[in-house]
Amino acid sequence: MIKPDERRNVHEYILLDMAVKSLQNDYDKLGNLKMSKVYIEIVDVLLKVIRPDYYNKKRMLAKQKIEVVKWIHIDQYFSDVVVKNPGEDVVLRYAKQALKTQVENLIFQYLKEISDSTNTI
Incomplete structure (x- = not known):
């Protein structure tokens, strides 16, 4: 059984x-x-900001002995994620479009934070 706070961290x-x-x-x-230098710079900055959060979240899950084992493609709309935690494996079902939208919103949130931090200088 995965606790609600652990499930939120996995998500x-x-x-x-x-x-x-x-x-x-x-x-x-x-x-x-044509404007590759501009876009590459934006993606570079985004990756530099997102990666530490990604690795910190991964370390936190590892301390809780939780690991995302694999993705299983169900159909064009859904995927299952197998999560290993102490005691048992848990399968979480995700709607692909909902995940895509949430990832886009997350990236926009990081872009806003980057923009806000550069505008205050």
């Missing part, structure tokens, strides 16, 4: 993981754009 970790992977994947494709 936050999943969002951070997806944000990092999406940004890294997009980073490789930015070189083909």
Whole structure:
């Protein structure tokens, strides 16, 4: 059984993981754009800000002996995430579109924080 606060931490970790992977994947494709230097700089800054939070969340879960083991593709709408925790494995079902929207909102939140911190200087 996974506790509600542990489940929330797992969910936050999943969002951070997806944000990092999406940004890294997009980073490789930015070189083909006319304004690639601008976009690459934005993604670089985002990754520098998001990665520490990602690694901290991963370390926190490891201390609680919780690990995201694998993703299982169900269909075009849903995926299951297998989470290993002390005692048993738990399967969490996620709607893909909802996750995508939450990751986008997370990235926008980081962009706003970056923008706010640079405007106060």
